[in-house]
Amino acid sequence: TKHFPVRRRLRDLLSRTPTVVHAVDDVSIALRRGRVTALVGESGSGKSTVARLLAQLYPRTGGDIRLHGASIRVRGGRRFRAYVRRVQLILQDPFASLNPVHTVRYHLTRSLRIHGNAGTGPDGLEKALADLLTRVSLTPPERYLDAFPHELSGGQRQRIAIARALGADPEVLLADEPVSMLDVSIRLGVLNLLQDLKDRLNLAILYITHDIASARYFADDTIVMYAGRMVEGGDSETVTQRPAHPYTRLLTDSAPDPERITGAGGDADAATERGHGEPPSLIRPPAGCRFHPRCPHAMPRCTTELPPPIPVDDRPGHWAACWLFDPATVAAEKTGTAAA
Numbered sequence: 001t002k003h004f005p006v007r008r009r010l011r012d013l014l015s016r017t018p019t020v021v022h023a024v025d026d027v028s029i030a031l032r033r034g035r036v037t038a039l040v041g042e043s044g045s046g047k048s049t050v051a052r053l054l055a056q057l058y059p060r061t062g063g064d065i066r067l068h069g070a071s072i073r074v075r076g077g078r079r080f081r082a083y084v085r086r087v088q089l090i091l092q093d094p095f096a097s098l099n100p101v102h103t104v105r106y107h108l109t110r111s112l113r114i115h116g117n118a119g120t121g122p123d124g125l126e127k128a129l130a131d132l133l134t135r136v137s138l139t140p141p142e143r144y145l146d147a148f149p150h151e152l153s154g155g156q157r158q159r160i161a162i163a164r165a166l167g168a169d170p171e172v173l174l175a176d177e178p179v180s181m182l183d184v185s186i187r188l189g190v191l192n193l194l195q196d197l198k199d200r201l202n203l204a205i206l207y208i209t210h211d212i213a214s215a216r217y218f219a220d221d222t223i224v225m226y227a228g229r230m231v232e233g234g235d236s237e238t239v240t241q242r243p244a245h246p247y248t249r250l251l252t253d254s255a256p257d258p259e260r261i262t263g264a265g266g267d268a269d270a271a272t273e274r275g276h277g278e279p280p281s282l283i284r285p286p287a288g289c290r291f292h293p294r295c296p297h298a299m300p301r302c303t304t305e306l307p308p309p310i311p312v313d314d315r316p317g318h319w320a321a322c323w324l325f326d327p328a329t330v331a332a333e334k335t336g337t338a339a340a
């Protein structure tokens, strides 16, 4: 859970007395080595905040983060330092994340040194650098080592950012929209590289995206977020092909966009832009189900009670936080309608 304080000036503009932005509430994710988990949502749904919480870039408001079952409670402690080495974040914009005045050699050497992976002596370092570049398919390494970020293409820069993360010898990669700033033609190449690294290095990957169609292509499991909460989860094939939650159905129904990776529809931001309504304020989120103001199936209970995750059909692990999947609620609503 992460709540951000609202700045005073904004607070004064609002009639009531809000105190915080509910950016992330009760999100719970288990990442496993050798698996990609997609976290899908529109801008402002809280998905990047989840990545930053998991990367320990700022403290959480509530909840727990564990690595191999051990809680990370003390910031700066021994466990914390081991954690931030094991869990690496890759950002959307590789140009912003690389310092323009430094070469590839500088960025990668720094990562290797900080994490104690620079080998011994100059030969050890050169070999470690060449290994990193080879892993991200930038070969021959000599061609890239002394290049500055502006001398590389967007795809090459993102590969350098990935190589820098690998310099820590991580177990987990948090990839926050890793291809959304890249040309359509090279997106698949970078996603395929991540998948290949996942297999070869047995990584756990959290793949954050607004493109649910790419989740089907790239991720084993998919979790959908709406307005700071998880609304549906399960294996990617089921969530993307047989979505249960009305919000996920809205995403998968949105028109295909040929500009995107798979061209198969399902862009969370586009769904909003195309007039499917606005996401709610996270300063005073709607009571009950946060999707109820936009939901075509909303029932009275939805406006007051938060739906828990409820198992959907017979697919193991498929769930939706929606009262439609609670037989007692549906029966009660039917009775109510009949009586009326």
Ligand code: SF4
Binding pocket: 245, 246, 247, 289, 290, 291, 292, 293, 295, 296, 297, 298, 299, 302, 307, 321, 322, 323, 324
């Ligand atoms: Fe719609 Fe109610 Fe389900 Fe929320 S809980 S998605 S409002 S039917």
Ligand code: MG
Binding pocket: 047, 048, 177
């Ligand atoms: Mg984001």
